[in-house]
Amino acid sequence: MQVRIIDGEAASRLMEPLTALVVQAGEAILAVNRAAMRVDGKHDGSPVTEADLAADRIIADGLARLAGDVPSLSEERTHLASPPFQGSFFLIDPLDGTKEFVAGRDEFTVNLALVTRGVPLLGIVAAPALGLLWRGIVGRGAERLTLVGPASGIVEPIHTRRLPGPGEPWIAAVSRSHGDETSEAFIEDRPNAVRKMCGSAVKFGRIAEGSADIYPRFGPTCEWDVGAGCAVVTAAGGRVTDGHGGELRFGERSDTGFIVPAFIAWGDPQAAKL
Numbered sequence: 001m002q003v004r005i006i007d008g009e010a011a012s013r014l015m016e017p018l019t020a021l022v023v024q025a026g027e028a029i030l031a032v033n034r035a036a037m038r039v040d041g042k043h044d045g046s047p048v049t050e051a052d053l054a055a056d057r058i059i060a061d062g063l064a065r066l067a068g069d070v071p072s073l074s075e076e077r078t079h080l081a082s083p084p085f086q087g088s089f090f091l092i093d094p095l096d097g098t099k100e101f102v103a104g105r106d107e108f109t110v111n112l113a114l115v116t117r118g119v120p121l122l123g124i125v126a127a128p129a130l131g132l133l134w135r136g137i138v139g140r141g142a143e144r145l146t147l148v149g150p151a152s153g154i155v156e157p158i159h160t161r162r163l164p165g166p167g168e169p170w171i172a173a174v175s176r177s178h179g180d181e182t183s184e185a186f187i188e189d190r191p192n193a194v195r196k197m198c199g200s201a202v203k204f205g206r207i208a209e210g211s212a213d214i215y216p217r218f219g220p221t222c223e224w225d226v227g228a229g230c231a232v233v234t235a236a237g238g239r240v241t242d243g244h245g246g247e248l249r250f251g252e253r254s255d256t257g258f259i260v261p262a263f264i265a266w267g268d269p270q271a272a273k274l
């Protein structure tokens, strides 16, 4: 197959239809009766539900319609992917935070990224139960959309915030269900850091909108957990690095199951140099 490259201009044209697709996937998740659904275990021990599969189907069908010549890598269809991805590809987690979803909490997301030459260019993170969606294109800014309630339809430009000054506390976004000692120690090093516990890629949304400063994750995640959030945070003025402050690349780790061993999302790129 010919390698297809999607640049910022072409990504901009795709943003509205992709957003509609992600919103539709979120609605399908909300339509599932959590009290009655079946929860299956995947071979890696993580849960999967009919909501994950329904959202994945909607996104797969939509992407085939919108950009059928661009390959995809979805958490629920890794066996259909054909890495390495040399041009552009879509990176999808149809339901991130499945544990939160199963537990009846609201912090779960639909993550869709467009990666070009190994780097996330466009990202959409929707939190259907919170009625929020964060999106952005690197170099072209980021926005937060409100999907429900009196503010429904409001689109606000968002930006990460500057590093808190001396004596001011950093706000650290922390996973509710997957803590690890190295991330804890990293946060401890920031005097008076305030922990904001939350599930899924909502943590990236909080960094992008400037309501948290840092999201260190020194435990493993998968590329589809990180790609969309990485694009949104970068588009909003922040940076997402590997655990040593270096560049994170995507679509090149099929041999290790697309595991991201560690990353740090920084609201203020200056902070990444510390």
Ligand SMILES: Nc1ncnc2c1ncn2[C@@H]1O[C@H](COP(=O)(O)O)[C@@H](OP(=O)(O)O)[C@H]1O
Pocket (backbone or CB within 6 Å): 046, 047, 075, 093, 095, 096, 097, 098, 099, 100, 175, 176, 177, 178, 198, 199, 200, 201, 220, 221, 222, 225, 259
């Ligand atoms: N040991 C591990 N290896 C790979 N990914 C892991 C993992 N432990 C947690 N994750 C990832 O972390 C995500 C949840 O993050 P959080 O704790 O921030 O909500 C999960 O997403 P899914 O819910 O899509 O499976 C899962 O992919």
Ligand SMILES: [Mg+2]
Pocket (backbone or CB within 6 Å): 093, 095, 096, 097, 224, 225
């Ligand atoms: Mg996930």
